[in-house]
Each structure stands twice: as C-alpha cells, then as structure tokens.
Amino acid sequence: MFPKVFILSVLLSVCFLNLFDCAVPVITEFLSVPTTVKARENNSVLLPCYLNTGSSGGIINIKEDGAFATTIKWYKNKDLLVDSSDPDLHLPDGHMLWSNGSLEIFRVQPEDTGEYVCEIIRPKPWSTVKQTHAIEVMHPPSVSPFPPTGFLQVKLGEEVRISCTPSGVPYPIVSWNFQNEELKLIDHREMLKFTASDRYLAGVYECSAVNGVGEAATAQIELNIIYPPELMTSRSWIHTAPTHRAQLECKVSADPQAMVTWLKGEVPVPLDSRVVSLVDGDKYTLLIRNVQKSDFGIYTCRAINELGQGEITIQLSGVPNPGVFKKTDDNALAGKNSYKLIWEVDSYTPIIEYNLWFRLYRPKTGLSKPDWTKLTIPTEHNSGPVYSKAYTIKGLKEGTIYEALLVSRNRYGWSKPSPILRFGTLGADVSNDLATPVQIHTQDDSNIIPLDLTASSSCIHSGSVLITLLISVITCNNIIFVG
Known part of the structure; x- marks a missing residue:
C-alpha cells in the first residue's frame, strides 16, 4: 500500500507534465466555507463550522481521521461567546451550539450583526484552525435630522x-x-x-x-x-382731483414684522378723520377722503425692522392719466395716405388740449431715428372722467409704418406720455413681428421720445412728411392737418 502523500505527489506530477487533463483537488481544513449571511429581523441564522476529517467522493485528503475537534469556541467581534470545554460559560439567549460545531441564532436582531469566528482545537500534532463568518441583520431605515x-x-x-x-x-x-x-x-x-x-x-x-x-x-x-422689509405697489402714480377720494397702497413683506410709516417728503403724514392709515395683513393703505390740492405730491411708504428698512414712493397727482390708443380693425382706420387715430384719456378735470407726436418707424438699423412731428389738437367739450378723441393724420406715405404717442393737459399740468402706437398706411409691410396697431412702452430704448413733449406748439416737423401733405396750412404757431 502506497502512502497517501506519495499518491498525491504522483498525481501532481502527472498533471504538471500535462499527461492527463485533470483538476487538482483543493485541500482545506474545513468542509464548511466562510459565509456572510444577510438576514431580516426575527429570522434564524445557522453558521456552519465542521472539519474536513476524511475522504469524500474519491478526493484524496492528506488528513488522518484522528484530526477531530477536542474543543469548539465561537467569538463575536473578538468577544468569546461559547467554549465547549467550559461548562460554566453559557451561551446568550437565543443561541445554540450544535454537535457538529455549527452555531445557530434564533430570531436575530440588529445587535446580532457582526463578525463571527469559529475556532477548533484539535489533538496534537494537529493545529488549531479558525473560520470566519459574518451576519448582517437587515432592518428598516431611520433618520436623525439636524x-x-x-x-x-x-x-x-x-x-x-x-x-x-x-x-x-x-x-x-x-x-x-x-x-x-x-x-x-x-x-x-x-x-x-x-x-x-x-x-x-x-x-x-x-x-x-x-x-x-x-x-x-x-x-x-x-x-x-x-x-x-421688501415693498411693492400696484400703482406708483395715482390720478385724483379735489373732492375725490384716493387710496395709496403698498404691500410689505418682512420677517420680523416691520413698522410701517407714511411720509410726504420726509415728514410723517398727519392722520385724522380725513386721512386714515389702514392695515389688512401685509397690505398698508393710506386713505385720503375729500382730497385737497395740498394733498398732491410724492408719498413714501417706509418699513423698518431690526434687519433694515425699505421704502417705495407713490405720486398723487391731478394731471391726467396717460392716454391709451384704442386697438381696432386697422383696415377701417388706414387709408392710402392717411390713418385715423382714436384714443381715450382718464381725467377727473377737463382736458384742455392734446399733443400728438408721430414719425416714421425705423427698426434698429444703427441709423439715427427720424425727427418727431408734433400736432397740437384741441379737446372737445364732453363730460369726464373718460375723454375720447378721434383724429386723422393725412399726407402720409403709402405703404409706410409710423409710430405715435400722446400727452394730455388739464388744469394741473401735462400727463405722462402714452405708450407708443405703431401703425401703417394701406400697403404697409407688417411682417417681421410687426403688429398693427401695437402699443410699445415709451421707455423702450428703440423709441426715444422728445425731451420736451409739453413745450408750446412750434414749427417742429419732419420734412419728408410735410412734402407729401395733401392739404396743409403752416403757421409758426401750429401745423394744421385737414382731418
């Protein structure tokens, strides 16, 4: 009978010389293998730990049958759990050591998560061997906020x-x-x-x-x-007239809450039965009953808290509201060489006159804008507060686009300019995003208005427009277009 060591050497030599296709058996101390077990809470886990002490399935093993375990120890995270040779060391509740060396844990909990080491002590000349397992007890998440x-x-x-x-x-x-x-x-x-x-x-x-x-x-x-504080208002300019009622409103957002004061100039507004300060949530209102001419001016809504202050100004005025050109069917307004403008102006006191300004429209091309032509147009006797007027400009170029704006005057002064109206005579090309009519805000850089809109009427005109006038009477005081 050949020794087992000799037989193993022969097999290794044959495989090395490539005489046969063969797999060299892996010799291990354990039949069990290192295991990481992922288990849910309350499940049971079995950690195996048993030696490879003999032949199995024809695999040659160099061990002798005498390599049995004399003592089995289990450690959790390097702490001794059980020692089979120590009857006084008791396993924790829910743990059991089986006769083959395996450790079973019943109803695992999160605290059972860790590294488990099985240590087997054998009789001489066999050495002590160890095998490591791990348990991860899966449990639902939790969070701690900060x-x-x-x-x-x-x-x-x-x-x-x-x-x-x-x-x-x-x-x-x-x-x-x-x-x-x-x-x-x-x-x-x-x-x-x-x-x-x-x-x-x-x-x-x-x-x-x-x-x-x-x-x-x-x-x-x-x-x-x-x-x-942060402040805003829906109306920074309010039109009114003596004997009327006016409301100045500002919305204040602040944290901490702000203290709000109304001022005229830099002087707090005196409050009485005629001038009342009202608060509704974050909306602050200065109510003026029976407005007097002395009430006209610029008011400041000022809010202060411990982090700073903010303010917004509102003007109370008797001058008319800016005029509004009416948008109607252009085909009914445009002629071959004329265009009919219709506008409305809100004013609590009668309108005295209008200044109508117009010029050729020129898109942004890097060239200077044409000069404005100003027309002074008398008002008609009608009762307010809405004043309407229609006016036809004649002598215009066929198929041409123009732009116009309007200012109005009552006894308290001139209004702010209306939005700019863009319009065209018959045949005008209104492509390239042009609409007819369309009102453009006068602060648009591409539509700079004259600096002196409210100057007295004078001979301000564009020569290219006047050349094509059908009927005109020119004086040094006005330009009268037949309409």
Missing part, C-alpha cells in the same frame, strides 16, 4: 446647513424634497448646504431614507429666513 428640533432660522444671505443622518442595513440612500417637490441633486447627499440668497428658499425640506427593507423613513426640517 437640527434635531427640525427647525432652522437664518438671515437672508447666510449659509444654510441641514442634514439627515440615516441608519439601517443595508445603509440607506437619502433623497430630498422641498415644498413637496423633488430636489434634482447630482448625488444622494445627506447634507444640504447652500446660501439663503432668496427668502423664497424658506419652507419645509423633507429627507427620505430607503434601503429596500420595510418602509422609507422621513424627517422634516423647516427653514425660516428672516430678512429686511
């Missing part, structure tokens, strides 16, 4: 740091919502860090932790951003 109170207050412009620290096995993935809308982040970060550059970043931030075990865990953090 700040722990779930509330954070910062000043406008300060840095914001909020976070959610998750726990659970497997380690959870964190995502964020703001005001019930998902935040599109480039990664699943646990901390949000940003600058409170806008007060509208305040609100409820919610983190959600998911690990595929049980339900998602969530936590909310409310962010409050305090800021100095």
